[in-house]
Amino acid sequence: MKLFVYHTPEATPTDQLPDCAVVIDVLRATTTIATALHAGAEAVQTFADLDELFQFSETWQQTPFLRAGERGGQQVEGCELGNSPRSCTPEMVAGKRLFLTTTNGTRALKRVEQAPTVITAAQVNRQSVVKFLQTEQPDTVWFVGSGWQGDYSLEDTVCAGAIAKSLWNGDSDQLGNDEVIGAISLYQQWQQDLFGLFKLASHGQRLLRLDNEIDIRYCAQSDTLAVLPIQTEPGVL
Numbered sequence: 001m002k003l004f005v006y007h008t009p010e011a012t013p014t015d016q017l018p019d020c021a022v023v024i025d026v027l028r029a030t031t032t033i034a035t036a037l038h039a040g041a042e043a044v045q046t047f048a049d050l051d052e053l054f055q056f057s058e059t060w061q062q063t064p065f066l067r068a069g070e071r072g073g074q075q076v077e078g079c080e081l082g083n084s085p086r087s088c089t090p091e092m093v094a095g096k097r098l099f100l101t102t103t104n105g106t107r108a109l110k111r112v113e114q115a116p117t118v119i120t121a122a123q124v125n126r127q128s129v130v131k132f133l134q135t136e137q138p139d140t141v142w143f144v145g146s147g148w149q150g151d152y153s154l155e156d157t158v159c160a161g162a163i164a165k166s167l168w169n170g171d172s173d174q175l176g177n178d179e180v181i182g183a184i185s186l187y188q189q190w191q192q193d194l195f196g197l198f199k200l201a202s203h204g205q206r207l208l209r210l211d212n213e214i215d216i217r218y219c220a221q222s223d224t225l226a227v228l229p230i231q232t233e234p235g236v237l
């Protein structure tokens, strides 16, 4: 299994695809996706574009649904939910399809949605992702961080490192790029205090300014949800 880490959608190659793409937006889209599916949501359907989400939801009749929209860390007007994983309780989401658009996470998914296998990862479901990759043994795995509007983000890279560390056998042949070692090293440095790291991160700072330390704490938990969000059709997990 050859591992590659790409810090942002923009840094992700467009002329090829891996056997398995692992999309990561720890703060907070992929944590929300894991939480919603664990709470019994029928599916999470993602949209890079807000208008597309509204248009699509107006035609949807198959299952009850909720619109979850975030821009700049805040809930979009006209949506029932924002992007807080803590809103995704069983009472709120069970049996419903979540139509989700976020600033960066859903854009990252779009970038690799044509890969044969696409899954999403966050700290909360890290172990489920590790187990899946250990079982499936895809030849090439790309960890695609969502970053923030083209910039690197600590929380996505540290999560990529947390997963890659469990998969790397110490052999240089497994390292697709230098970013893998960087991500593993970041994780080794901060694994005892991910909450502290997330509060230092620029998006953590943004969420703190929005008075949302509680979501950062939630997203910094490791292995609390046994759930594997896997794409069943482009954009749908």
Ligand code: 3SL
Residues within 6 Å of the ligand: 025, 027, 028, 029, 030, 070, 072, 073, 074, 083, 102, 103, 104, 105, 106, 146
């Ligand atoms: O950028 C994103 O996709 C979001 O996860 C950002 S936020 O945490 O909802 O602010």
